[in-house]
Amino acid sequence: MSARTAPSHPPRLAPFLAAYDALLARWPVPVEPLTVRTAHGTTRVNACGPADGHPLVLLHGGGATSTMWYANAGAWAEAGHRVLAIDLIGDPGRSVHDGTALGDVPGLLGWLDAVLDQLGVPTADFCGHSYGGWIALEYTLHAPTRVSRLALLDPTQCFAGYRPGYLLRALPLFLPRRTPARARNYLDWEAAGDPHTDPDWRELYALGYADFPASPVITGPHPTPTRLRTLTTPLLTLYAEHSRAHDPHHTADATRRTVPHATVTTIPGASHHNLPMTAAPEVNQHILNFLTPPRP
Template sequence: MSAHPAARPDPSPAVPPGARLATFLAAYDEALARWPLPVETLTVPTPYGATRVNACGPREGRPLVLLHGGGATATCWSATAAALAGAGHRVLAVDLVGDPGRSTLDRPRLGGLPDLLGWLDAVLDGLGVPAADLAGHSYGGWIALRYALHAPARVRRLALLDPTQCFTGFRPGYLLSVLPLLLPPRTAAKARAYLDRESGGTGLDPAWRELYALGFADFPAARPVTGPRPSAAELRTLTAPTLVLLAERSRTHQAHTVAAHARRALPDATVTVVPGASHHTLLTAHPDELNRHLTTFLTPDRR
């Protein structure tokens, strides 16, 4: 176990600099307050900055770390946390460092994949969690998979929810479609239009949609750490039982193509395509189906 200071309750989390953040932070707190169960907010000191963790469920439950997609914040798990906590998990929803949220990055940016994995090592150490189940959505799925390859002894079970850059690349034309989002100026209106286009205008939680848009426009996010997909040889070393849950209508990639690649790379994995779900609505538009898949996989003794 590392000697990092232990996580501490965080009744008054530090506010990153910048007057325009006030609306974003208020929206974040409002979104978290609407979770259907009590949430304990923790600050975990790490060498890279203070990390916010939203914790719920039994304190002695099996630890389950949740990693959100880019810009989504840890509040995106509102439709999932209660079901996972009810299944006996200690749910630990993490705000990615350097991303919109209540974590703070104490340097201009992370120095690549080793820093990103070292940060997550430090988070688990600070939480006093030697090993956990790990679930990630989108970019968070890529981080979760990379972490399971980096520290296999610390990942018991791995759930990848419409993960990007894990088994295939992006759908042809997708990056061109998001190019307007990446060009200055960064505005909330651009982010709302992007989410509406990608989701077909349905299934998004309105409060989360607004929080995402405000974070995109007003949070001083660092450039995210990216990298290549894991190679076939790397994937063969994965030891954690794995669930790959894909959104049928995802525009980031072709779900059935990703499923085929995932089955070839991980023949023992559970790979499922969720009908009707899009990349950004998978966590909210079909909560009953998502929660059924996750709780069945993460609590196999309940099957």
Template structure:
């Protein structure tokens, strides 16, 4: 197992973050194999599990969450026969290190993911993304349709609808300096409505928010209806009923209108940040059924 250098702005904060990250990863129900993939942008950490000859499934976490956030899903996905490849987004807190050329644009971001798949020896894969990771997954499926078999989008942001204005106002304090763990915890507790949030992952997010240099994520406009009509991959959209970033029913209706062939389901009792862990049996049932019966 190789280890990447930290990108933390402060040594003590970085140490606390990596201790929390490693503790969360140690809770995975299956052993994680750390793979480091070098690209022109830096080193990308991929935590892999499941059968080596299984169908590749790339997991893309939400902004600031790290690949450790998939701890409630990886066991079921690996047991279903997938080679699970959980990526630490480069430029985010985690064990990926952005020490090469900047991503710069959406094209650079998608080129980075091309290079990561090339480095892993993966020609085609299924993609599953949460939040910002869902936007990346959707953009990648439109960018490289021949490389994406099936697509699962978990409470996707900026894919089918915009953010609620009130949500954006609540998020603004996160952008202010200094970046603090207290501010990040307060945001997560508000978004999760005070329940269902995994305590260990809460700490990973809060420590990563405070301990790493602020980086501007690569974003772009929502895909147009015309672009979405070009999507070839069978698609699953799971929407969090209690999500603060958007109105769940409106998001589900927008996704159905944009992708009539997609499977769109609203998951009850979960918020945007608790969706990956609060009710794992239900989430894993939806994911495994979709990934084994489509494509």
């Protein structure tokens, strides 16, 4: 593992970084901040749980930062898992994309290879939310021997595409003149007025969207059914009943068809972004029931 001095950030990011640290401080277990150097830059990993526990790699959704796991990481760490919550490089967070460009999907997966190598993690359980779910699935198809079990939380672009209406609503996020208000409006629309959206996380997301240096988003189409049928890793997918990113019922059916061994569940009352947070009791228990048992 590498735990070097954290890289510096531009002064304008001070409010974002303060909000990041405040949300991280809400994790109910001690957190060990690790900084891992790769050719692409410095990657922040928020680690917790016993050092000899089976690793559980967490990949957050786009713009959400690894702090989004505040309602989940404690339960998984206290059950004996070594939680490794990664800030995606090039995304808002405490990772710094100050090295070579990722370039494409193989570059993104190679960066994750390098992070795990530096952490000394040959195999791990993986859990990804939204865009992080797509990365986790692509990584499992790329390096199946490194992934013990795969859990996906309302993953996008994995088993079906986006709803056209969602893409139209998200389009303004990619236009110039980024403002926190634009991000807040988007989150509020997607949550369909869910009063349980965490205000601290909502503000962190908005600040990161408006102020964090943008890097090209590395993405691609959802894997073909032929590729998905090669997946032998145990798979759990949890869909949000009120997700606006995709039709959760259609996507759940597509998951069952293409990966018959998958365990597929829809969480009532949950929206896409809020699933890990507002539905934490259900999500945490589903994940714990599924994960590789920790070492005695």
